[in-house]
Amino acid sequence: MHPPLVSILIPFKNTENYLPDCLVSILNQTYTNWEVLIVDDASTDASYSIVKSFVENEPRIKLFKNSGSGIIDALQLALSKSTGELITRMDSDDIMEPRKLEILSNNLTKHGKKHVTVGLVKYFAKDGVKPGYKSYENWLNTLTKSGTNYTEIYKECVIPSPCWMVYKTDLLACDAFNPNIYPEDYDLTFRFYKHQLKCIPCDTVLHNWRDYSTRTSRTHIHYAQNHFTSLKIHHFLDIDYNHHKTLTLWGAGTKGKIIAKTLVNKHIDFEWICDNPNKIGRDIYGKNLKDFETLAQIKNPQSIITVANKKAQKAIRAYLTKLEMQPVEDYLFFC
Structure with a gap:
C-alpha cells in the first residue's frame, strides 16, 4: 500500500x-x-x-x-x-x-x-x-x-x-x-x-x-496588531461568545479600545472594567469604565481580558480563581 x-x-x-x-x-x-x-x-x-x-x-x-x-x-x-x-x-x-x-x-x-x-x-x-x-x-x-x-x-x-x-x-x-x-x-x-x-x-x-x-x-x-485583535473578536463572537452571560471587557489599552469600539459598532452590550485609576470613571465610546472589583457584582460574566503585563495577568488569574471562574467559560485572555 x-x-x-x-x-x-x-x-x-x-x-x-x-x-x-x-x-x-x-x-x-x-x-x-x-x-x-x-x-x-x-x-x-x-x-x-x-x-x-x-x-x-x-x-x-x-x-x-x-x-x-x-x-x-x-x-x-x-x-x-x-x-x-x-x-x-x-x-x-x-x-x-x-x-x-x-x-x-x-x-x-x-x-x-x-x-x-x-x-x-x-x-x-x-x-x-x-x-x-x-x-x-x-x-x-x-x-x-x-x-x-x-x-x-x-x-x-x-x-x-x-x-x-x-x-x-x-x-x-x-x-x-x-x-x-x-x-x-x-x-x-x-x-x-x-x-x-x-x-x-x-x-x-x-x-x-x-x-x-x-x-x-x-x-x-x-x-499589524489591529488586524490580530479584530480577528480575535470576530471569531470569539462566532465561536465562544455566550449570549446568556454578561460580556465584560477588562482593560482600556489599545487592544481594549479596539475591542470596545467593535462591540459598540455591532451594538453588543458589555461592561467595561479596568485597574487603571486614571481611567476608572471615564467615558469612552459612550461606555463608563468601572473598577475591576465591580466584576464580583456583575451577574454571570464572561470576561475578555486585554491586560498584557505578565505580572498583572498572574494577579488577575488569582482574582478570577477566587471568584470561582473558569477559563473560556467565564474568561479569556486576549494577550
Whole structure:
C-alpha cells in the first residue's frame, strides 16, 4: 500500500536568497511521496527563475504565477492545483527538518480525519533571534508538546503557519483560504478550532523558522496588531461568545479600545472594567469604565481580558480563581 500523497503549498515573493535552501530541504525529505505547488506572487527579483531551475530537474515541483494578488490568492491557487490526500504549507524562506513530512504524515494517518498534526518549531536568524520571538517559540512549543494549542488561542496564533498537516477533505470543510481575511494563518487556526480538528501532540522540532527584518509578517500591514485583535473578536463572537452571560471587557489599552469600539459598532452590550485609576470613571465610546472589583457584582460574566503585563495577568488569574471562574467559560485572555 502506497503512503498518501502530500501536497505542499508554497507562496513566494522576492525570496531569492532563501528559496534554494527551502527547496533543497524538501528534496531531502525521508518521505518521498509529495508534490509542491509553488506560486509566484509577482516577484521582482530572481525568485521565479530559481524555482524554474528546480522544476526542470524535479517533476514533483509545479510552478505557477499568482492570478490574483497576495498570499491568500496564491494559497487558493496552490490548493486548487493540489492532488494530494494530505495538505501542508511551507514558507519559501524556511527550512524543513529531514523527517518533517514523515513524522507529520505518520501522526496524521495514525489518528485519522478531524485531526491536525503539528510539530515543534525553531527560530533562526543571521544576527540572532530576538527575545520576543524566542519567547513565542517556547510558548508555542509547550502547547504543541501536550496538544493543548487551543487552550490559549485568543492570545496568539497557536498553530505555526508552515508546520501543520491535515486531510484535504478537512481543509476544504473549513473553507480554508476562501475568505480574504488576514492574518490568514491565524484565521485558519480559528477555523480548525471551530471545526473541532483535534491537535496531535509532538515533541520533535520539524521546522526551522527564519527571522529577518524584511519578513512579510514583520512588514506587511496585514499582520499589524489591529488586524490580530479584530480577528480575535470576530471569531470569539462566532465561536465562544455566550449570549446568556454578561460580556465584560477588562482593560482600556489599545487592544481594549479596539475591542470596545467593535462591540459598540455591532451594538453588543458589555461592561467595561479596568485597574487603571486614571481611567476608572471615564467615558469612552459612550461606555463608563468601572473598577475591576465591580466584576464580583456583575451577574454571570464572561470576561475578555486585554491586560498584557505578565505580572498583572498572574494577579488577575488569582482574582478570577477566587471568584470561582473558569477559563473560556467565564474568561479569556486576549494577550
